[in-house]
Amino acid sequence: MAKSVRRKLHQMTQIRIRSAEERIRQILDHRTEGLAARKDAASAPAETLSRALVCGSGRERFGIPVEEVAEVLPAQKCVPVPDASPALIGLFGRGGRLVSVIDLATALGLEPATADEGQHFVLLRREQPQVALRVERAFAVSEILPLTGAEAAGFRNDAVTGYARPAAEMADRDETLSLLDTERLLRPFLSSSPVPGV
Known part of the structure; x- marks a missing residue:
């Protein structure tokens, strides 16, 4: 009888040890999985929002990628170009070069736009030829949230590559930005310009 009691006590102890070991193993496995998931999340690239210069022209708002913008200048007098496209309003000098x-x-x-007051020139980051876009107003650089699905359908112009909404700092404006591809926008003017290199 004493042997059977000892045997049962030994089995119960073994079960307790096994269940305690199993619990410890489960806890360690769970912690290992948690640390691995945290490491994966840290190594995954953070989702970055695009940044654009928000400009206005009439009732429209446009976003020009900041990588394509060299500088924003106040509008200034331009020398007209004879027989140029109506969109090419003229030339001005900057740093010894024509823009x-x-x-x-x-x-x-x-x-x-009708009034010259408050207008801006957005000098684009390109070497030859140097080009500035005249806008009614350059508002600010903003992070943008691209629109998808039905909201982003139906571009009215080749130069518009998508639509977006300004993020946090301009969120009180419930407006949609037309995102511009400046190279597509400039293509018709660069190939048909009457001025060499313009």
């Missing part, structure tokens, strides 16, 4: 100025609204087939 062609294209009115954004006219280039997109919109009603051009």
